Amino acid sequence: MTPILFWQLARFYFVYYFFVGLFTPYWGLYLQSLQFDALQIGILLSLFQFSRIFAPNFWGWLADHTEERAKWIRFTAFVGVIGFCGIFWANTFAxxxxxxxxxxxxxxxxxxxAESxxxxxxxxxKGDSSYSRIRLxxxxxxxxxxxxxxxxIDQLSINSVVWALLITQAAIFISSTSIPEKKIKPEDTIRRPIISVIxxxxxxxxxxxxxxxxxxHGxxxxxxSIFLKSNNYSNFMIGSLWSIGVICEIFIFLLMPKILKAINVRQVILISLAFAVIRFYLIGAYVDHLIILIFAQILHAATFGSFHVASIHIVEHFFNKDHHARGQSLYNSITYGVGGAIGGLGGGYMIESFGAEMTFSLSALLPLLGFLIIFFGLKDFPKNI
Structure with a gap:
């Protein structure tokens, strides 16, 4: 991969996740400032997860059939900017x-x-292991x-998040215009229907x-952030705790090429799931202990970082060149769409009924069940993919 291409892709990831770094920690706090309750916030934030169930599959299908991924990245980014402008007129739940x-x-x-x-x-x-370095x-x-x-926000007000998000949405579109297209020719084998892979x-x-x-994670x-705010953490401390997790994520991205040479992707996912059980129990049970919260955020390196890289590689292995975009979109739809929506929407209901401490502690059961399913279900798997 040429240095120019590397930085074109790295710049896009930087700007896109800059948006995520604004949205994820602070958008829930903004919605709370509009007097929405936990269930309403859960519904609103889960819209992104619900949309991932259907929308990425459509765009993935379109990208595979037109072989123009970059074109649709720009289109979705541009319409995302236009759609976000409507926030300035949204003052009711409906x-x-x-x-x-x-x-x-x-x-x-x-x-x-963009992943595809x-x-x-x-x-x-061949042999280029730049994904982790780009993603970091x-x-x-x-x-x-x-x-x-x-x-x-601490200096001004929570309303600052709206303008920051709009500017970053525009930057995502601008960054996407420099990403070059990559035509992927179908493999010289009989084209398998995607349903046979699923x-x-x-x-x-x-x-x-x-x-x-x-x-x-939903x-x-x-x-x-709302949980931390209700326990008297400042906005800066909330942002710092989020950042600690992502700093550790960077180190794991740098180490992943060596890790994947030492153990296979199945083992990486199992270790990540085991750490997730510990992490979510600690968040719920020890929210008033900053040191334990910091430790729980350090575990983000495994529960997101190594987990994400390993799962992306597995999906790429199972879905051949005919289905690259749809394979990543399907993974995104099922995991971040269905899974994220269940966690986000169900979490809002649980918090209203049982409180945040109990809800976060019980959420540790989800990765525990995931561990058992992967352990007993994903047996025979090649190493070093």
């Missing part, structure tokens, strides 16, 4: 619901298309955003196990 629904259909599709395009570029350079720039973007906006028991166990992992993404 209007916010409609605006966020429209926006999420496009915004949720940009990343899986990035892996397509890497596939043309997304983590750097998240950290910069979380620190930056936490400080700004019916593979290995794929089914993988998707269900990963969805359970992401379900616990609760985290929607309510972690």
């Amino acid at each position: 209007s916010m619901l409609l605006i966020m629904m429209a926006m999420s259909i496009f915004t949720s599709s940009t990343l899986p298309l 395009l990035t892996l397509g570029h890497l596939a043309s350079h 720039w997304g983590s750097i973007g998240f950290i910069c955003a979380a620190f930056f906006l936490g400080f700004i 019916k593979n028991p290995q794929v089914m166990f993988l998707l269900v196990g990963c969805a359970l992992m992401v379900s616990s 609760l985290l993404y929607n309510f972690y």
